[in-house]
Amino acid sequence: MSYPKLPSRAENFSEWYNQLVLRAELADYAPVRGCMVVRPYGWALWENIQKALDARFKATGHQNAAFPLLIPLSFFEKEKEHVEGFSPELAIVTHGGGKKLEEPLAVRPTSETIIGYMWSKWIRSYRDLPQLLNQWGNVVRWELRTKLFLRTLEFYWQEGHTAHATREEAEEETMRMLRVYEDFAVNEAAIPVIPGRKSESEKFAGAVTTYTIEAMMGDTKALQAGTSHFLGQNFAKAFDITFLDRDNQLKYVWTTSWGLSTRFIGAIIMVHGDDQGLVLPPRLAPIQSVIVPIWRNEEQRSRVLEVAQQVQSALQPHIRVHLDDRDHVTPGFKFNDWELRGVPVRIEIGPRDVEQGVVTLARRDMPGKPGKKTVPMDGLPQVIGPLLDEIHTNMLRKATEFRDAHIFEPETYDEFREVVGHGWAYVWWCGSPECEARIKEDTKATNRVIPLEQPGGEGRCIYCGAPARLKAIFAKAY
Ligand SMILES: [Zn+2]
Structure with missing residues (x-):
């Protein structure tokens, strides 16, 4: 019996990925377009991801809970940016029990709304805070262009949701969980990531600030591997989540949410895989x-x-x-x-x-x-x-060297256009969404992350030349 070869990564990275997922029996296409079946080998990998993350969530004081899959559609209309961001992707149930429903129900794309609604009942006083919850589950977002693990209509993930008495505490939580994701990516998956902030146009619908861990895949495209959102009081005001504080004042809570999904399996495949197939990080591999x-x-x-x-x-x-x-x-x-x-x-x-x-x-x-x-x-x-530890260290070193060799600091916009074809561009950016939009239109590269670690000082925006205080990473992305 002979063993058929995969397409090489250099010749067709996308086809290499698709065939590898199928042939390694990680997942398969489902009868509904855009859905996937996660096969036992893929699920065993996900279970190891779950264990590694869940231990970290518990160690930082979180508890797991389960909220329903179906959410009244009207909940999505309560937060303006959230509805604009999510309504095109909602799957809506209109019939049940053989009858048309009085109110249509959305299949959850994420659970801020339903959890916000429940908190408005559960939270009365500062003694009920903080609320530190996590949920393991599946969500549905009606995506048009799909790819196994990376973008599927239904996917599996964890979503953490927390509510706090003060802004400072919620901001601290947002950063704490970003660091948890970074630690998980580096120390379990051997994937180097750049923690940082998303720009206004790339942030989560309804967030004040979105933080991300951004990773470079084997074809140099970027992948958002996990996100942590500071939601301010947006959902607290939409769902009237108030509490009586120590000073006897009625106040709105401050909330956060953070998530990591089966997309991360796509990152493991694309960061470490070679022309022979998968190279699984030892701490997560189903078979070591x-x-x-x-x-x-x-x-x-x-x-x-x-x-x-x-x-x-x-x-x-x-x-x-x-x-x-x-x-x-x-x-x-x-x-x-x-x-x-x-x-x-x-x-x-x-x-x-x-x-x-x-x-x-x-x-x-x-x-x-x-x-x-x-x-x-x-x-x-x-x-x-x-x-196994040595293998982990070697994989992390290789991935880091590959990434660093493909991060460029172009000085001119012409150079910029050239480098985003085969790497990341780390450049000064004036902060304007117009510059981002023009760059995207022109090169398909988007603003991936404004790294937390900044060089300081001032430069000139790579697009418009205006004074800039921030450096950001632009790249093509999954
Ligand atoms: Zn600019």
């Missing part, structure tokens, strides 16, 4: 190590398999390990198959290894000979943990 036994005849088979099972049992308490004992495919086929699926470490055990009490380890992040080494079977559990 796969054992491939190698035999030529029946006698070897039973001996090798027995030892392979012992190795599996020894590793199981330490890592997520899988023994590939399929006997209808060759070891070569298995090697390609697990490479395609991005398993960080392959453990090869053949008859000679069994005699010598050794195994051969092959790293997915370093294909070929440089990533191979033979180690004693005894003590393997003590070797594999540090090896």
Whole structure:
């Protein structure tokens, strides 16, 4: 049985991505256009993302809850910017129980409105604050152009929602969760990100300020990998969420929301993947190590398999390990198959290894000979943990080097137009939405992020030449 090759990334990045998602069995197309089916391997990856994030949310004092999928349509009309931003994407239920509904219901695109409504009932006094909630669920946004994981009509995510007594506390929360996302991206997914603020035209509909972690994909396009919004009192006023403060004054609360979705799986694929397939970050990989036994005849088979099972049992308490004992495919086929699926470490055990009490380890992040080494079977559990950490560090370093090599600082607008074809442009920007809009029209590059870390001083806007105090990153994006 031969193993079909993927298109190369250089030749067609988009097709490489589409075929990889299908062939690695992460997801498949659903009968409804724009929807996806997340397959067990993809869902296992999402579950590991969930675990890593959920632990961080709990550690920062949040609790999980579940709010309904259906929201009265009128709720969306209460916050002006929110309705303008979301109404074209709403899926609306008009019939139920065989009858036309008195009030149409929206399938949630996000839950600020329903949670705001419930808070207006639950919050009475400063003693009821802060409210620190998170919800794991699915939402629907009627997108016209879709791509598996990156933009689908229905997707899975977590949405955090918090309410606070003061502006300062809400702003602190917004930044805290941005840093949680940054920490998760770097330390779990080995994805370097730039934390910063979105411009007025790129922010969330209804937010005062939107913060983002922005990541560079393998084709140099940008991807918004997580967002944290300071909502001010916009939703508090729309839903009349008030509380009696210590000073006996009735005040509106201050709210935030923050989210990260299955889109992040798209980022993992596009940041780390190579022409052989996925390269999964070890801390999130559903299978961290796969054992491939190698035999030529029946006698070897039973001996090798027995030892392979012992190795599996020894590793199981330490890592997520899988023994590939399929006997209808060759070891070569298995090697390609697990490479395609991005398993960080392959453990090869053949008859000679069994005699010598050794195994051969092959790293997915370093294909070929440089990533191979033979180690004693005894003590393997003590070797594999540090090896997975080393792989994580190497993947983060590679992704960071690639990104930094593709961030340019053009001095003229002509240079700018040239670099956004193959990288990011880090430039002075006067802050005007007109300059952003013209740049977008002209080059398809958008203002991705105004990094929190600023050089200070003053320059001239890359588009209009007016004095500018901010540097921003412009790039083509997913
Ligand atoms: Zn300008």
